[in-house]
Amino acid sequence: MTPPVRPRLLLIIGVLAALLALAGAAAAGNGGFGPTSPASPNAEGIATSFWFVTALVLGVFLLVESLLVVFVVRFRRRKRPRDADGPQIHGSNRLELAWTAGPVLILFAIAVFVFAKLPGIIDSPDATASGGPLRIEVVGHQFYWQFRYPNGVIAIDRMRAPAGRPVVLDVTAPDWDVNHSWWIPRLGGKIDAIPGRMNTTWFRANEPGFYEGRCAELCGAFHAKMLTGVEVLPQADFDEWLTTAFSAQHQADPALGRELWEGVCAKCHGLAAEGGYGPTLAAATLTNRDALETVIRNGRALPGRNVMPSVGRDWTAAQLQSLYAYLEAEFGSQG
Amino acid sequence: MASWLVTVDHKRIGILYLATAGLFFLLAGVLALLIRIQLARPDQSVLTGDSYNEVVTMHGTAMVFFVVVPILAGLGNFLVPLQIGARDMAFPRLNAFSYWLFAAGGIVFALSFFAQGGAARTGWTAYPPLSVLSPGNGQDLWILSLHLLTVSSLAGAINFIVTIHNMRTAGMSWMRMPLFVWAIEVYAWLLLLVLPALSAGLTLLLLERRFPGTFHFFVPEDGGSPVLYQHVFWFFGHPEVYIMILPAMGIISEILPVFSRKPAFGYKAIALSTVAIGCFSMIVWAHHMFTVGLSNYLNAWFMVVSMVIAVPTGMKIFNWLATLWRGNLSLDTPMWFAIGFLSIFTVGGLSGIYLAAFPIDWQVHDTYFVVAHFHYVLFGGSLFAIIGGLFYWWPKMFGRFLSERLGKLTFALLFVGFNVTFFPQHMLGLLGMPRRIYTYSEGGLWQAYNMVSTVGSFLMGVGVLVFMLAIARSRTGRRAGNDPWLGDTLEWYTTSPPPPHNFDTVPYVTSARPLSDLRRSLKERSAL
Structure with missing residues (x-):
């Protein structure tokens, strides 16, 4: 009555082999089998811990799965009658002890390793040479990230940071907003941006470059579009950018206005205000400063299902002026 | 037909649970395929952001609350009285009440x-x-649907506990109880202890939603704390994971020996590791909250106790x-299916170690790594055990076998499909x-x-269709005797399907395997 076992075993072994082959191919470029190439000491600490756990876990995995395969092949019924009993063994205290102690030792080793790595992951190194860490405030909004530098410069979605210098991030979300989570995979782990709560994390990018990231906590319809990134510049270039932005942002700054439009408004209303999730915006609306301020500050509850969050309740006057300036230059001539 | 609507027979209520949860499994499965269609390629627009969020929410909620937990309630209902040699549950009408509340919750959920x-x-x-x-x-x-469900589950949990504590047949001491009954015992205690936390959290949520400006529990603008909700939710939510896996482990502990x-x-x-897992599961909840910025001393505590759970699990x-x-x-x-469970659950257990180590969790938290992890535990774990259990007890429930050929095809499709679907999600x-x-x-x-x-995911979809075909064909399937698998436990002592009163007589129980004892003594007697 029992059908032969071999074809099915072959199938399973074949699939496992195929998976291994796939794994091998993908592993050639890491391929997602470990954290993406870390570029900051904390991300390196996490990646090292990951590989340490992997080494132990892989051993247990191979042990259990190979025992399973061997037992199934070796002890399958073959020609024995169905009711032929195996040896009536009820247990073994010595074995129970062994497979309690074994995992305890492995977990102990993991805990010790992780705790040893922990200071390097959570403590930002001192940077006396470059004048201490740079502190940036990171505020998650539906559906954009706002960054504020110590001198008041504001940036949207794209953070700029100097290479080689620790950057400490104060991460939060406004009281009227929802939870978000700040995550740049190559620059360390994630930390939630929670309304009413200030969290801190840090990174020190070794090399200039662009490091992508995204919001990692469901925050609404455009969660998937809450992309962000850190552009790491050589210290001199960074300083130059920061001073330029500082003087520009004292009054209406079309460059900041453009960032605001693209990061805050266009995700729902379209780059050309053609509408999308949010309604089409007429040029007359976009250039009516008072009406615009009301909507930006308070949001709008539309009948039906869409609600516009109060995206700019905490914006400075200069921010609003920058947006007006950009909008008037971009849409004013048409109206 | 109408007699099913007013039934208080634990076997029929169990089957009603299974059938209803089966419908929700199909609904949630279709939602899962929608998710996979939307994500198959970059920049697709099969679903919008809002409708995708609806699909994700309803898929997860349905699978947890309207599929896995009620299927286990259904199997428990059918099996516990039979396995302990009782005539029915302790409170048959409360039992029917539980089912109908679950059905009402399901209707509210589906219509939402x-x-x-x-x-x-x-x-x-x-x-x-x-x-x-x-x-x-x-x-x-x-x-509302979850409120109905929690009341249903609470009543069910009380019923299970009272039944197991008081209605075991003569000779069945705690250490002679079937391992599935042990698992249901712990499942019921966990439900009883943690569901009130969910009910409370949801009630606060509802009040804050419906009376804005009056209640200030969770929204910081009004002085509340969003993190408080996460504590309340996961105080329920983590034991919920074990509520879904322990009875599945109980099924495995029944199938493997037989x-x-x-x-x-x-x-x-x-048996004792089941109890230990149940106890520990209530003090590990904040490992779901490693990224909210708790103190690292707290994180360290929750990491260590989460790892401790791995020990009784490994023992099993x-x-x-x-x-x-x-x-x-x-x-x-x-x-x-039991072998598939072992091989897949091991992966899910091991990937959990990464999540327990909080600095590593900071990297993989809320990513597809987590999605892969809990599907290895809940689909490859719970649902594989459940489907295996259905093939095992189907002859007892209906007196006929499910087709072995279709069964093995179902297994092959689900096993391959499962790993192809979820293994790459670790990498993602x-x-x-x-x-x-x-x-x-x-x-x-x-x-x-x-x-x-x-x-x-589509391979798995085909696997589910083959399983449905097997169910449809079982109406004319091979007839099963009382004890087709040569089982160990008392449900195999009665007829298939059992009569309304379950047993005419129940043998005195002298070990955890009364039927195996009975067969041996019959053999010895005939040898004399």
Whole structure:
């Protein structure tokens, strides 16, 4: 009555082999089998811990799965009658002890390793040479990230940071907003941006470059579009950018206005205000400063299902002026 | 037909649970395929951000609350009185009440798709402030459906506990109880202890939603704390994971010995590890909250206790392996699902270690790595065990076998499809793909792994169709006798299907395997 076992075993072994082959191919470029190439000491600490756990876990995995395969092949019924009993063994205290102690030792080793790595992951190194860490405030909004530098410069979605210098991030979300989570995979782990709560994390990018990231906590319809990134510049270039932005942002700054439009408004209303999730915006609306301020500050509850969050309740006057300036230059001539 | 509507027979109520939960499994499965279609390639627009969030929320909620837990309640209902040699549950009418509340909750849940503003769309965890600010009535109906369900489960849990404590047949001491009954005992206690936390949290959520400005629990603008909700939710939510896996482990502990022709290796160790897992599961909840910025001393505590749970879990796995050792393995469909459970659950257990180590969790939290992890535990674990259990007990429930050929085909499709779907999701998470995003623009490996995952999900879909075909065909399937698998436990002592009163007589129980004892003494007597 029992059908032969071999074809099915072959199938399973074949699939496992195929998976291994796939794994091998993908592993050639890491391929997602470990954290993406870390570029900051904390991300390196996490990646090292990951590989340490992997080494132990892989051993247990191979042990259990190979025992399973061997037992199934070796002890399958073959020609024995169905009711032929195996040896009536009820247990073994010595074995129970062994497979309690074994995992305890492995977990102990993991805990010790992780705790040893922990200071390097959570403590930002001192940077006396470059004048201490740079502190940036990171505020998650539906559906954009706002960054504020110590001198008041504001940036949207794209953070700029100097290479080689620790950057400490104060991460939060406004009281009227929802939870978000700040995550740049190559620059360390994630930390939630929670309304009413200030969290801190840090990174020190070794090399200039662009490091992508995204919001990692469901925050609404455009969660998937809450992309962000850190552009790491050589210290001199960074300083130059920061001073330029500082003087520009004292009054209406079309460059900041453009960032605001693209990061805050266009995700729902379209780059050309053609509408999308949010309604089409007429040029007359976009250039009516008072009406615009009301909507930006308070949001709008539309009948039906869409609600516009109060995206700019905490914006400075200069921010609003920058947006007006950009909008008037971009849409004013048409109206 | 009408007699099913007013039945208080635990066997019929159990079957009603299974059938209803089966419908929700199909619904939630279709939602899962929608997710995989949307994510198959970059920048697709099969679903919008809002409708994707609805689909994700309803898929998760349905699978947890309306599929896995009620299926286990159904199996428990059918099996517990039979396995302990009782005539019915302690409170048959309360039992029917539980089922009908579950059905009512299910109807509210299913109809909430048509609510003003659509269904709930803030994830199965419904974190505020998002869930408080979310417009429309879908979220309110979601809360109502879960309120109904918690009352149903609480009544069911009390019923199980009273039944197991008081109605075991003569001779069945605690250490002679079937391991499935042990698992249901712990399942019921966990439900009883943690469901009130969920009810309370949801009630606060509802009040804050419906009376804005009056109540200030979770939204910081009004002086509340979003993190408080997460504590309340996960105080329930983590034990919920074990509520879904422990009875599945109980099923495995029933199938493996019978199909190996051996007693369960380390019966006491398996039973006590179930209790230990149940206890520990209530003090590990904040490992779901490592990224909210708790103190690292707290994080360290929750990391260590989460790792401690791995010890009794590992014990179970090794005891099961030892049960196979030197056995006479009949590789029928239930056994294949049990073997599949062992191989898949091991992966899910091991990937949990990464999540318990909080600095590593900071990297993989809320990514597809987590999605892969809990599907390895809940689909490859719980649902594989459940499907194996259905193949095992189907002859007892209906007196006929499910087709072995279709059963093995179901297993092959689900096993391969499952691994093809979910293994690449580990890699997606490590590559930086967060969960619950409705689209992405990355090509390369993101696109490749997502496509592979989608292909796998459709293989699983075919597997489910084959399983349904097996069920449809079982009406004319091979007839089963009282004890077709040569089982160990009392349900195999009565007829298939059992009569309304279950047993005419019940033999005195002298071990955890009364039927195996009975067969041996019959053999000895005939040899004389």
